[in-house]
Amino acid sequence: MRKNETQISTIIGMNAECAGDFMAEGAIRIDGTVNGNVTVSDTVIVGASGCINGDIDAKKVIIGGEVYGNLNVPEKVELTSTARVIGDITTNGLVIDEQAIFQGRCNMNQDASKRPKPNRREIKVMQKEAKAAVADALQGVETASSEDGAQA
Numbered sequence: 001m002r003k004n005e006t007q008i009s010t011i012i013g014m015n016a017e018c019a020g021d022f023m024a025e026g027a028i029r030i031d032g033t034v035n036g037n038v039t040v041s042d043t044v045i046v047g048a049s050g051c052i053n054g055d056i057d058a059k060k061v062i063i064g065g066e067v068y069g070n071l072n073v074p075e076k077v078e079l080t081s082t083a084r085v086i087g088d089i090t091t092n093g094l095v096i097d098e099q100a101i102f103q104g105r106c107n108m109n110q111d112a113s114k115r116p117k118p119n120r121r122e123i124k125v126m127q128k129e130a131k132a133a134v135a136d137a138l139q140g141v142e143t144a145s146s147e148d149g150a151q152a
Contacts, residue, residue, distance in 0.1 A: 006043050014049050021054070030065070031140070037069070048082045048140035055087075064137030070104075078130060080137035095130050 009026035012018060016032035027043035030050040037054040038044060044058040050065035060075045063083040071077055071085070076093035079085060079100035088104045096102060 006045070008045070012050075014047075045136075046083075048080075048137050062133045062137075064133075064140060078133050080134045082137050082140075095126075097130075097134060 006027045008029050010024045010028040012022075012028070012030045012032045012034065014031040018032070018034040018036065021036040021039070022034050023039045025041045027045070028038075028040055029045040029047060030038075030052065031047040032049075033051045033053070035053045038052055038056045038058070040056075040058040042058065043060040043062070044056055046052060046061070046063045046065040046067060048064040052065075052067045052069060055069040056067065056071045056073065058073055060077075061071060061073045062078045062080070063085060064080045065082070066084040068086050070087045071089045071091065073089070073091045075091070076095070077089055077091045078095040079097060079102060081097040081099035083097070083100040083102075085101065086103045088107070089102075090107045092109045094106060094108060
C-alpha cells in the first residue's frame with residue numbers, strides 16, 4: 001500500500017440502509033444510505049450511489065454521491081463531478097469538480113499567514129488525489145448504470 005492510499009475498514013453497500021447515527025474508526029466507504037450523522041476518525045468516501053441524510057464529522061471526505069447535512073472536516077473535502085451537497089462545509093481544504101452541486105456556506109481557515117504555501121510537489125500530489133477520486137466516482141457511476149441496463 002502506498003503512503004497516501006486510504007485503507008477502507010468499513011463498507012456500507014449499495015442496497016444497505018442505516019437508520020440512526022453511525023460511528024466508526026478508520027476509513028469508511030458508503031454506497032448505500034445513512035439516515036443519521038456520520039462520525040469517523042479518518043476518511044469518509046461517499047460513492048456515486050451513496051446518500052447521507054445527516055452531518056459528517058471526519059478528518060477527510062470524498063463525495064461522489066449525495067449529502068444533506070453539514071460537513072465538519074479539518075483536513076480536506078473533495079466533491080467529485082457526481083456530488084450533491086446541500087449543507088455547510090467547515091474545512092481547511094476544498095476541491096469542487098466542475099459538475100458538482102454545492103448549496104450552502106463554506107468556512108475555511110481564514111488565517112493564511114500561519115499556513116505555509118504548498119510547494120509544486122504537494123500541488124501535484126493533491127491533483128493526482130483529486131483525479132483518482134474523480135475516476136473512482138465515475139467508475140461507480142458506470143458500474144451502476146451498466147447494472148441498471150443489464151436489469152432492464
